[in-house]
Amino acid sequence: MVDLSPLYGLLAALLPFECLQARFMQQALVGLLLLAPMTAAMGIIVVNFRMSFFADAISHSAFAGVALGLLLALDPAWTMPAFGLLVGLGIMGMQRYSSLSSDTVIGVFFSALVAFGLAIVSRDRSLARDLQRFLYGDILTISDGQILALTGLFLALMTFQALSYNHLLYIGLNPTLARAHRVRVAVQQYLFAGLLALVVMFAVQAVGVLLVTALLIVPAAAARNFARSAGSMFWWALAISLSAAVAGLLLSAQDWARTATGATIILVACGWFALSMVVTALRREGPV
Amino acid sequence: MDIAVRFDEVTVERGGISILDRVTATAPKGSCTAIIGPNGAGKTTLLLALLGEINYQGRIHLSGNGRAPRIGYVPQRLTFDRGMPLTVSEFLAMGFQKKPLWFGINTALRQQAREVLALVKAEHLVDRTIGALSGGELQRVLLALALRQEPDLLVLDEPSAGVDFQGELIFCELLDGLRRDRGFTLLMVSHDLATVTHHATHVICLNRKVAAEGPPRRTLTDENLTAIFGMHMGLVNSRSMPGDRTVCSAPCCQERTDG
Numbered sequence: 071m072v073d074l075s076p077l078y079g080l081l082a083a084l085l086p087f088e089c090l091q092a093r094f095m096q097q098a099l100v101g102l103l104l105l106a107p108m109t110a111a112m113g114i115i116v117v118n119f120r121m122s123f124f125a126d127a128i129s130h131s132a133f134a135g136v137a138l139g140l141l142l143a144l145d146p147a148w149t150m151p152a153f154g155l156l157v158g159l160g161i162m163g164m165q166r167y168s169s170l171s172s173d174t175v176i177g178v179f180f181s182a183l184v185a186f187g188l189a190i191v192s193r194d195r196s197l198a199r200d201l202q203r204f205l206y207g208d209i210l211t212i213s214d215g216q217i218l219a220l221t222g223l224f225l226a227l228m229t230f231q232a233l234s235y236n237h238l239l240y241i242g243l244n245p246t247l248a249r250a251h252r253v254r255v256a257v258q259q260y261l262f263a264g265l266l267a268l269v270v271m272f273a274v275q276a277v278g279v280l281l282v283t284a285l286l287i288v289p290a291a292a293a294r295n296f297a298r299s300a301g302s303m304f305w306w307a308l309a310i311s312l313s314a315a316v317a318g319l320l321l322s323a324q325d326w327a328r329t330a331t332g333a334t335i336i337l338v339a340c341g342w343f344a345l346s347m348v349v350t351a352l353r354r355e356g357p358v
Numbered sequence: 359m360d361i362a363v364r365f366d367e368v369t370v371e372r373g374g375i376s377i378l379d380r381v382t383a384t385a386p387k388g389s390c391t392a393i394i395g396p397n398g399a400g401k402t403t404l405l406l407a408l409l410g411e412i413n414y415q416g417r418i419h420l421s422g423n424g425r426a427p428r429i430g431y432v433p434q435r436l437t438f439d440r441g442m443p444l445t446v447s448e449f450l451a452m453g454f455q456k457k458p459l460w461f462g463i464n465t466a467l468r469q470q471a472r473e474v475l476a477l478v479k480a481e482h483l484v485d486r487t488i489g490a491l492s493g494g495e496l497q498r499v500l501l502a503l504a505l506r507q508e509p510d511l512l513v514l515d516e517p518s519a520g521v522d523f524q525g526e527l528i529f530c531e532l533l534d535g536l537r538r539d540r541g542f543t544l545l546m547v548s549h550d551l552a553t554v555t556h557h558a559t560h561v562i563c564l565n566r567k568v569a570a571e572g573p574p575r576r577t578l579t580d581e582n583l584t585a586i587f588g589m590h591m592g593l594v595n596s597r598s599m600p601g602d603r604t605v606c607s608a609p610c611c612q613e614r615t616d617g
Contacts, residue, residue: 118442236452236459243438243449247500250409250431251453251507298487300444300452301459 074100074214089323094210098331101212102315104220105276108269110311111231113290114303115262118242122283123173124161124263127180128270129282131157133204134183135271137190137197147216151271157183158267162260207278207332209319220272227265234258239300277332288339289314295346314339360387360421362511362543363408367416370403376566377403380416383562383571385511387421390537390544392558392574394551396587399565401547402434405515408545422510430504430542434515436496440489446499447471447484450506474502478532498532505536512537514546517553530557551578 078096089095116125131154139149157179164175191197240248241255249255273282293306318335321327327334363385370378378400385391393401407414409431420427450471451463463471468484475481480498483491491499497517504512517530534557537544548554554561554574561577563570565586570577 118439120439232458233456236455239444239448239459240452243444244433244436246406246409246411247431247433247436247503248453249411250429250513251503252428253453294441294443297443298445299459300442300448301462303443304458304460 072214072218074217087320089320095319095323097212097214097217098209098319099316100217101209101220101276102319102335103312104217104224105269105272106311106315107308108224108227109273109285110289110293110307111228111235111304112266112269113286113311114293114307115235115238115242116266116286117290117294118239121266122287123176123180124158125266125270125286126283127161127176127183128154128158128267129274129279130180130187131183132271132274132279133201134187134190136204137187140194140197141190151268154267154271155264158263159260162263166256166259204274205278205280206330207274207276207281209276209331212275216272216275223265223268223272227269230261230265234261235304238262277335281332281336284336284339285311288336288343292339292343292346295343295350310339310342314342361385361419362387362389362421362427363391363545364419365404365408365416366419368404368407368418369415370400370407370412378407378414379567381564381568383568385543385545385562386560387543388537388541389560390534390546390558391560391562392554393545393547393562393564394549394554394586395564397549399586401549401564402515404564405513405545405547408513420511427510428507430507430509430512432497432500432504432512432514432517434547436500438488442487442489444488445484446475446486446488446491449488449499450474450503453503454506470506471502474506475499477505477536478502501532505540509542511543511545514544516548516550517546533557551583554578
């Protein structure tokens with residue numbers, strides 16, 4: 071296993087906050103610095119594709135994935151992302167080939183996943199304790215192994231974004247138009263759905279099932295209000311997501327706050343969104 | 359006569375209901391071919407089959423110049439999130455630029471965007487966001503995007519929908535000029551007989567089946583129009599414009615008048 075201690079030491083030196091001297095806080099910071107750019111970049115496309123319900127359904131498959139692992143005596147750390155990936159690709163496939171509306175397809179998957187997770191939990195009471203961890207998330211328990219896996223996903227996802235961002239915007243506008251103009255729509259959609267499923271699964275561990283969609287949507291929504299082009303929207307979303315993640319982690323560790331980290335991150339991001347609404351209102355009144 | 363598109367016994371069924379029934383028709387190369395018919399006649403379905411968006415029986419042949427034919431497509435309307443901060447220059451570059459738009463637009467692509475916008479007389483829109491465009495402006499930008507493909511076949515779904523009367527005429531004149539200059543084949547769906555009589559050189563009358571096909575003056579007869587629209591239409595007097603003006607100055611209209 072790669073030793074990440076030098077990285078943690080560097081972060082502690084760069085950000086000399088008292089709360090960041092603890093190892094688990096340094097690990098959480100690294101985890102968030104990897105996760106925030108991914109959710110920001112994917113969030114832009116989720117907003118563009120109107121796929122927030124899709125992300126919600128994936129996040130709700132987290133518990134079913136863990137339950138499946140326990141049921142089959144497999145490591146839940148692997149069954150959860152693998153199950154999420156399957157669900158993501160399954161929904162995308164059904165959306166493409168079914169005549170049902172997208173909301174209906176996701177709604178059916180959503181119900182089945184929640185019911186499956188609850189059915190397993192009801193069989194084994196000890197699993198109910200884990201349920202709370204998935205509802206609220208806990209970035210402070212992230213391990214070095216998870217950070218390395220997150221690094222791998224970060225590299226894959228950012229490469230995909232760099233290669234596909236323009237085409238994903240095209241498809242989001244109108245898939246028929248994109249296809250007629252020789253964009254490979256199906257490949258891009260499946261790759262996007264698969265990577266989004268994996269990001270959501272990691273994000274569930276950080277902010278919990280209830281807030282994972284917010285982590286995708288809120289920075290992208292605020293960025294849309296600040297930005298004047300699709301290019302600058304990316305940088306705005308990145309800045310908002312990273313600042314909310316770091317500020318949320320630091321604030322949640324203060325003695326006067328002692329709040330859940332995931333919820334604090336989302337509250338900071340929502341603060342950014344409120345500010346973006348003020349900027350939009352001011353722009354409407356006069357040139358800014 | 360060279361053929362750009364040939365529909366050969368194209369049949370589309372959905373839920374057991376026949377939408378297109380053994381449609382056999384052609385679009386001559388370099389022509390302005392209009393597919394006309396009442397609502398529910400299957401006009402847009404035929405276009406979607408051509409674009410490969412829906413499954414169909416039969417065959418559709420497209421001829422390219424020794425390569426896969428390039429299609430430029432202008433949809434009837436673009437349903438999109440108008441709050442999305444996507445500029446017109448980004449919109450025109452995103453299908454061509456490899457580098458993500460976060461790093462800006464290549465100078466050459468920006469220049470090409472300006473040039474293609476100038477072709478559709480919309481160069482002033484280059485830095486506007488697409489959500490801020492009017493119906494007519496958006497249609498010009500969509501036409502510019504289709505022209506950026508350097509198409510062999512330009513497909514338009516209801517080119518006059520969402521555009522005001524004056525804008526429609528300007529749009530059609532533009533299309534006529536571009537088709538002649540660039541030599542592409544224009545295939546459009548329209549329910550607007552005035553547009554068709556002005557601009558089409560070939561007409562396919564469709565009402566689930568092909569009722570008639572050929573040059574407009576020979577095809578848009580009282581008899582054929584009654585057959586497909588189900589009531590007495592008569593030949594539309596395409597010159598009956600408001601204010602007694604012969605507004606359309608497209609080359610084809612002038613030729614037709616002269617002739």
